Amino acid sequence: MTSHNSAWLKEHNTAYIMHPMQDPKALRDQPPVIIESGDGVHITDVDGRRFIDCQGGLWCVNAGYGRKEIVEAVSQQMEKLAYYSLFPGSTNAPSIELSQKLIELTAQEGMAKVSFGLGGSDAVESALKIARQYWKLEGQGEKYKFISLYNGYHGLNFGGMSACGGIAWRSSYEPLMPGFIQVEGPHLYRNPFTNDPEELAEICAQLMERQIEIQGAHTVAAIIAEPIQGAGGVIVPPASYWPRLRQIADKYNVLLIADEVITGLGRSGALFGSRGWGVKPDIMCLAKGISSGYVPLSATLVNQRVAKAWEKDAGFTAVYMHGYTYSGHPVSCAAGLAAIDIVVKENLAENARVVGDYFMAKLLELKDKHRAIGDVRGKGLMLAVELVKDRVTKEPFGPDDAYPVAISEGCVSKGVMIRTIVNKLIISPPLTFTKDHVDEVVEALDKTFAANPW
Ligand SMILES: Cc1ncc(COP(=O)(O)O)c(C=O)c1O
Numbered sequence: 001m002t003s004h005n006s007a008w009l010k011e012h013n014t015a016y017i018m019h020p021m022q023d024p025k026a027l028r029d030q031p032p033v034i035i036e037s038g039d040g041v042h043i044t045d046v047d048g049r050r051f052i053d054c055q056g057g058l059w060c061v062n063a064g065y066g067r068k069e070i071v072e073a074v075s076q077q078m079e080k081l082a083y084y085s086l087f088p089g090s091t092n093a094p095s096i097e098l099s100q101k102l103i104e105l106t107a108q109e110g111m112a113k114v115s116f117g118l119g120g121s122d123a124v125e126s127a128l129k130i131a132r133q134y135w136k137l138e139g140q141g142e143k144y145k146f147i148s149l150y151n152g153y154h155g156l157n158f159g160g161m162s163a164c165g166g167i168a169w170r171s172s173y174e175p176l177m178p179g180f181i182q183v184e185g186p187h188l189y190r191n192p193f194t195n196d197p198e199e200l201a202e203i204c205a206q207l208m209e210r211q212i213e214i215q216g217a218h219t220v221a222a223i224i225a226e227p228i229q230g231a232g233g234v235i236v237p238p239a240s241y242w243p244r245l246r247q248i249a250d251k252y253n254v255l256l257i258a259d260e261v262i263t264g265l266g267r268s269g270a271l272f273g274s275r276g277w278g279v280k281p282d283i284m285c286l287a288k289g290i291s292s293g294y295v296p297l298s299a300t301l302v303n304q305r306v307a308k309a310w311e312k313d314a315g316f317t318a319v320y321m322h323g324y325t326y327s328g329h330p331v332s333c334a335a336g337l338a339a340i341d342i343v344v345k346e347n348l349a350e351n352a353r354v355v356g357d358y359f360m361a362k363l364l365e366l367k368d369k370h371r372a373i374g375d376v377r378g379k380g381l382m383l384a385v386e387l388v389k390d391r392v393t394k395e396p397f398g399p400d401d402a403y404p405v406a407i408s409e410g411c412v413s414k415g416v417m418i419r420t421i422v423n424k425l426i427i428s429p430p431l432t433f434t435k436d437h438v439d440e441v442v443e444a445l446d447k448t449f450a451a452n453p454w
Helices: 006-016 024-029 068-080 093-105 120-137 158-163 167-173 197-215 241-251 304-311 330-345 348-369 403-413 435-451
Strands: 035-039 042-045 050-053 111-117 145-149 180-183 220-225 255-259 283-286 298-303 373-379 382-390 419-421 424-427
Touching: 050 435, 068 330, 093 111, 093 298, 093 330, 111 120, 111 304, 120 158, 120 220, 120 255, 120 283, 120 298, 120 304, 145 158, 145 197, 158 167, 158 180, 180 197, 197 220, 197 241, 220 241, 241 255, 298 304, 330 348, 348 373, 348 382, 348 435, 382 403, 403 419, 403 424, 403 435
Parallel strands: 145 180, 145 220, 220 255, 255 283
Antiparallel strands: 035 042, 042 050, 111 298, 283 298, 373 382, 382 424, 419 424
């Protein structure tokens, strides 16, 4: 519990914290809401205002707030053993139990081994390093390049950032790492090719193939992509795209990395996004929902094919020279076990599918009523409402336009916490959301759009 009042916290927040992805001027002009507590799908700020959380924290609080099972698992583990490492000579029981649980959950995908980290950026960094080392162990160290997609987001460490497919995430830190290339992914609402989903998927698949051929397949380590792009604006590929990525990876002998940081653990309506597309990746990156955001945790899973490369007696070259002090932290892993248990036992993936379909139908009704809504898209409980100045030209609102902020602030004033990424309202609530919660959010959106006609 903080001993400081709301005014003190606001002043010192602005003064001292470098907020991620935040323009400092905007931070001064519009200080953020300071969240103090959470219960179920609701959060309350330091001024006592209560909101329904349409963000799920940051796409992560899958099990909802205040889950005693996770709190107790964490506190019991802290009392028993607060810390011990996975570095040479030691390990700890919760990390072993969680690794077993993850391999059991991904038996269908044939996953075999787990590398732990603390967040999505770690999970991606680990995947990239594993892919490079894999090819070295296979005697093909010249396969070092990664191909990712426009609008893809893979975290902000140097490797993941180099794979990001948007200039906004990269420009302040260039030059980035060599060997990272992006190609067009299937964005149905905004692409120069076609409005036909399957045709678009095929065009983009062929662009991927062409890029691998241009680079030379003998230089490409892996394709990395999100089963559904999140931060890029909830871009759902046509159903045939991921199966085509798998075919292409097999054809050119490159690995397929599924960045499931958002889609993992139920959010897209399947337990894993790639499973939703019927695809088995070689490497899966999990974070966010793996601990429902209660503590920092991530896991990078590799399948049997990849894991086998480390089984050769290759001496020093087979040392997995990667990991952190807190890889496999016992408290994080205890939280992970409890959070996953909730997602599985309560079948939250299925709830995300059912409630997500309902949400989508309601948002489409809103689109019929309000001209500023250019597109509504999503899968499960990851949805986006894209705001445009003109439906015909699809001219988007830009970062300097006040309209999207007015909409999100209108929602906040009605007790609905909703996030905007430039011109997109992003919806990713806890997976315990019900249809009644959806009705509440849609009513707030409806009233806000009606009060701000475009
Ligand atoms: C697909 C994807 N990968 C990686 C990351 C990075 O995760 P983190 O912010 O936990 O480092 C994110 C974060 O939103 C993400 O959405």
